[in-house]
Amino acid sequence: MKWYFALLPLALVGGLLLNWQLSQPSHTRAWRADHSRLPEVTEAGGIYRVANIRNWDYATDGSVTRQEWIAAEIDPDRLVGTGFLVEPFGGHDAIAHTMLSFSFSDGASYIASIEARREVGEEYSAVKAAVLPIFEYLFVWTTERDMYLNSEFMSGDQLYLYPLDIPLDQQRAVLKAMLAETAEIQAQPRWYNTLFSNCTNVLARTVNKFAPDAVPFDKAWVLTGYAAEFLYEQGFFGTALTFHEARARAHISPLIREFHGIADPVAFSQAIRARRSGG
Template identity: 30%
Template structure:
């Protein structure tokens, strides 16, 4: 039971792609973010790590997408993350992940026994989506979200502030209560009138989180997640567009304007 007394730390021999913690500085509607990851992958183990700094105008936010990456034929295990879109076509993706040490691999048991720290990866879409779809070979589904622009803004600010907080107050990842999807749900609850408990089965098994999002009226599409899930899969276009400077635009070709709700 020694693990019960372990404390989280930001001072470890981290995997090269997770060494840099992002930081956001706010000035009115402007947010300047340092440490935006933009890796160039040749495979899952061969990649060039790059980061950039960029300023965003929160007044130009106009859309939000929810991504789901199932891990297995059984639909339950999955990774989820968000991407925030701006009027000029820029996208900023935020993914809540295990912060791995060099050579470390994730395990469910390790996630229950304080073996991994938590990290908010702030990155380009090409990094996060390309890694999963092209190099891991996993299916990735993109769901446009129906939401009030002000709530999208609050969601992004909340996630960036939490990323800032982890710089000074590291936390352990927990397989049940402190995951990619439970954190998205917590941020959703901060900006929504409708509460979603983190212990909802479709949160604990995030491969079903898209069904939950549709049940809550959040997915901006006439298609059913239940019967038409493949219409949201982006693998083919991601593979075609991975080297295109207009990557984010390409994977959205044919989208209808997103609807807002109050």
């Protein structure tokens, strides 16, 4: 019987792998309202049109007061800055959601967020998503105002925005890569996995597609709460501050509460940045 018990772990692993192979991801399920629309990306002459950008509004009690989906034309040549967003959750330093924010010369800012796409009544489970094909993932595109108010009032999480200090041509390459990945998901659904396809390592692999090894593998690819400190150590934030000081400066939750009454998403983003820059 000893051989039986020795083979049991291998059988379990084999069963899990077979389950992943046989299960097929899909875009057609009973999705939650905030995940109900898949962003659609088209490109013509270097200009990208992104449809189904979420621009919802939220009350301070976390209720949704408006469900609006918009389209925007995105010109990478008008990109003026990129921010790395961190939203810790779960009460543990190692756990966080990470996103990218792209700001443009007309004042508009849009967020790209890789998320486990959930069905109605479905709750996120990092443990289950590590071993079972239960969530697809999608690139969620939103206005900054939508995502910031969602984090502050609906999720009740703190939010940190770190400006990336990399050349603009590289930032534009990151933006194009994110848009290309969004279009690929639009064409072919993929499974979310806490270990291998999460909010952080999908971002890292997307960047490494056009700049190999630009983001070296690190524990932060899996323990996403350490992603900001990892990027700080790699020099992506370009600051002489200590990481503790940079993190304190990156904390934007108080500004979200201060400016949430600004209904226009462009004016909202401009107000946040003006205050952060001392304007």
